[in-house]
Amino acid sequence: MSALVFSLPAMFVAGWQQGPASAPVTLCLHGWLDNADSFLPLSAFLSELNLVSIDLPGHGKSQHRSLDAHYHFLDWIYDVATLIKTQGWQQVDIIGHSMGGMIGSVLAAVMPQMVRKLVLIDSIGLVTGEASNTTQQVRTAINHRWQSPQKQKPVYTDLQSAAVARQNQSDFDINCALVLAKRGTEACTGGLTWSADMRLRESSAYRLMQSQAKELLKDIQCPVLAVLAKDGLQMMQQARQEYQHCYPKLELVELQGGHHCHMMQPKITADAIRQFLLS
Template sequence: MNTQMEEVRLSLGHVELAGHLFGPADGVPVIALHGWLDNANSFALLAPKLRGLRILALDLAGHGHSGHRPAGAGYALWDYAHDVLRAAEQMGWERFALLGHSLGAIVSVVLAGSLPERITRLALIDGVIPPTSGPQDAAERMGMALQAQLRLDSKRKAVHPTLEQAIQARMKGLVAVSREAAELLAQRGLMPVPGGYTWRSDSRLTLPSPTRLSEAQALSFVQRVACPAMLVVAADGMLARHTALLEQLPFTREVLPGGHHLHMNDESGATLVADCFNRFFGIP
């Protein structure tokens, strides 16, 4: 196990990203992408257990210590994919593997399907394609998103009087996490403000998407993936009930006990996921 970690900052021109570097300098290049409203500490338990990999765990734009996008910009999947390519350029990596959880797994599939020649391996945790919808919903969804954008200016972020209350709130969030996971996310995600603490994440991350892909469009990215791919499905997570989708995937699958954040909720979950991915990467 390699527990050494280095804090890094990458200036991509259009945004500055922060992150962690794990593993030996000559290890297999891997870019790790966390889930929605999480940050690079999502991989703090898992990354040190992965052998022979040089892992760049990013704070995605708008999350953690990374910069927020300029006024008027948004957080579309393809914007994240572009950021990853720019980060790879900064690292000098022409070809690299992707390790993604939830939103990060979706971005990984989008990138691996768009530019299959750039991606060497795809390691996914409880995420694969974005939520989809039919064409009949397009206009209504766009209207809902535009209204939400207009209302955002009048909203203020929640301020938690104490660090403990902020951690408790994260534990009970839209997707519940363990205390250990909430504390890890709080280390990079919270900042002090008058009256207590608030989350660093850009408020625009909570806006609904103005457009959604059809299922056929989303699966077209899956179908163009050319590298070996493994999907870890959390038994109590968000994918397990989507059996029809899972049966369409040409990826190796492993169902493991635990919830959506199984790789960071505790050491035992991180160990189970690491065992899968160490076998997948085939590094002794």
């Protein structure tokens, strides 16, 4: 495995590469508050692929956005598109977990020349808002922005303590929590704290409307595989009913496990991905 750092116009993005570097890129995009190493368990069973896994801005070892910026969902589409363009990659395959799958979905819709095939791991559709909630959405976002500078990150005495705290907020075992905590923490006074930008927890000032989300999904031209976890997030099961008919070329597989099935069930997840990407 090789560590990577990519320079974008306003920041750097960290990640790693594994597999035959001469092969077309399979770009891995993690979920909210995770990092590139969430794909480490999966990578052990996909050695034939040229996997490039990145920390999205504000996550893991990647740079945070400037102090006058925030984390709008659509800006991540720009970040990934710019990465692909500046690296001179042709059509990439994308494996996206949760929020990473949503980023991949919108990228495939708006930049179809960049994406050959798209894999969604416990991710389908997009997070949307209701027009009737617009005023409250903006009000909440402003209040969160005012509060962020006063918030303090938790401090842990060691990596094990940080991993236990992470495990308590998710659906995986301590080994998976350690994988994420190792890349997702940094030294601070008193021990370790999370490296992720606190502003990631702020409420978005705006969301796409459901009609906009459906139009985007209908414009995805590439084949899509959705690997949904039987015990995954309830919101993904609800989104399946709402959005699965929007994808022109959707193949759907349901696997045992929770939201992080690619970490807890890496081999069976990898088998489904391999069959889809290499067929």
